[in-house]
Amino acid sequence: MRVLRALADITPLRSSPAFRRLWLGRVFSGFGGQMTLVAVMFQVWDQTGSTAWTGAVGLAQALPVIVFGLFAGTLVDRVDRRKFALVMTAGQAACSVLLAVQGFVGGVPVLVVLGLVAVQSCFVAGGGPAGRTFIPRLLPPEQLPAGLALNRIAFQGAMLLGPALGGLLLGWLGVGGCYVVDALTFGLAFYGVFGLPAMRPDGEGSRPGLRGVLDGLAFLVRTPVVRGALLTDLAATVLSMPISLFPLVNEEHFGGDPRTLGLFLSAIAVGGVAASVFSGAFTRLPRPGLVMLAGSAAWGVALTVFGLAPSPWLGLACLALAGAADTVSVVSRGALVQLNTPDALLGRVAAAEQIVGQAGPDIGNLRGGLVAGATSGTFALVSGGLLCVAAVVAVGAGTPGLRRFAVRGTSMTARPGS
Template sequence: MAIGHALIDLTPLRSSPAFRRLWIGRAFSGFGGQLTLVAVMFQVWHATGSTVWTGAVGLAQAVPLIVFGLFAGAAIDRVDRRKFYLVTTVGQAVCAILLAVQGFFGQLPVIAVLLLVAVQSCFVAGGGPAARTFLPRLLPGDQLAAGLALNRIAFQGAMLLGPALGGLLLGWLGVGGCYLLDAITFVLAFYGAFGLPPMRPDGEVSRPGLHGVLDGLTFLVRSPVVRGALLTDLATTVLSMPISLFPLVNAERFGNNPRTLGLFLSAMAVGGVLASVWSGVFTRMARPGLVMLCGSATWGVALALFGIAPNPWLGLAFLVLAGAADTVSVVSRGTIVQLHTPDALRGRVAAAEQIVGQAGPDLGNLRGGLVAGATSGLVALVSGGLLCVAAVALVGASIPGLRRFSTAASAQSR
């Protein structure tokens, strides 16, 4: 395969000005969001000195996504999705401005800061799924995987660079400066949103309230390919999420060196970025279901091997492999979900996908911690990796349509 063919496919950025503007806006606002996360964690820690309160920051972000996500998805499938996305972007920007004001002119009590974070996450619960519905309208079917890979590398870039830069900016500008920079990035988010065409759902409009939510859940239950894609994601995250185990494994196996611990997280991010840069290798493949299953199984194998690695450098290599496999799986899963979901249901399915992506890792880290507490970090890692491989194999064997799903056949039916 030629090098140019293996590198990330930039065709969506060249061929669709609307996608290009949206990608730029979301890339910068995602980066700003990482600055705010660092600033909130610092502000809460500085005010309380309590890990319970810093842990509550994650709770304030996660609970609204899980509680309101499906109802937001039903609303997205009833209205012009562009207008809905604009409203949620305005809400997020206002919260960022309020955080900046309190950062500069008198910091609020911790509970009020967490409330602002939770309100902002309510808008994210709607804006995230709305943005996921745009790609099939902006890109042809054969460019969807490339568009998702571009979104993935923007997300990983923000996750990799945002916290590091946020730490530097905290020392220079303080928490108010970090919040203000996040607010400024929403200018580019609006640039992307205003460049979108009107996007009313095609087909039957979602029923209001709980009825619409139930219709979306019914589709997930009755669609084996989409259901299998989400179950594969749950298999990888719930059964084998390793983050909570890193401190224990570092203490058990590698002398409790803090530098090694920091490298564990960076290694997974590096693997993800490398897979995104070379995503042309798998985004051009015609069977994303098979690619997803292989990527998910590789994730489990890599984490099991990390658990028994005899030295930290080999362990880091397995974590790089795990991070790359995760990106392959995520991009392929997104391709399957986008191509297999009717437009009228995309908001609800995108909301379910967002909830799975939020809740799965949290549950997986909890599982890993509980197993490690009863046994050891090695047992938790190896058992989780092997359970992941077994679950992925079960999903693949029980849903043959997932293995056989072809982007070529889907494009012909669109």
């Protein structure tokens, strides 16, 4: 019985047909997005043979989200979020269709391909915050962590299997065929959103433009639980993101074996998937703040030990633990943010959360690379892990409401001092 309770809680899929349709749409569109990423990378590399150009693909994806995200969040808090999400989904699908057309035609300049990727990311900048506002409307508070864990399973499944499936389709159908499959998956995502009820924000709508953005930022600053949740995420990503250090650490510790290097990322993914599958063990706990803090601290500890690991098997075990801790932290943080944000501000707060999730790992990988260049990969990993733990402890100590916030039944409580 305890094992069954530790498995992912699928109650949201059983109890809410609207959530079930939305989730299935996200599953398929997530796979399609990963296939398109593989196709874009292959096409850009095939046309240029340059790692600078393939690196520009990531920039084309990230920059619109960072630049336009907060303004898109303001718009999300002014309109019917369902209709807005439908427009954003249709826009992403249209970009996939255009990518498919140029993939079949061939000979299109690489800047055009990157431009289409950037335009599609503009729609992601709006659709992401809109989509994050749906679950609090569809599920009662006690089911929210379980719903977010199910979303995490969909995301990690796409990350783990999507690229491999994309590679197979690329060899079979070519780049144009991959883009077509992605466009078709957006049809399922559109259907999932189309079946939702009207989703106008509760309360007073957002003020237009920069004033609405500033209102959202002011809420983040004056709300300790939400602020602490986002600061915890930044502590984990900016201070201790390990991906850029993997080649150097592999060289320093394990002789530069490419097979070991390939297993590093897989170990993190395997740990994350395992934590998602057994997410019932933590989504049913009443204090998501404590769970988030513990998960973020465990991430830092696991990476610290990885930096000191004398054998590849211990290192891989540490990375699997880090992947599991990351999933625990991400799911709990999402529950904290959504349960502590008024509906009228959900779009702007979701946009801020999306930007933190996009920019934090990139900055963290840059930090790790710079520190390793001045010292060593081991020092960069160990110091980053220890700094992460120290920052998480500081956030937890300075934010009593983060530790005390509890979800019991349909009531949410945050004791005084939050």
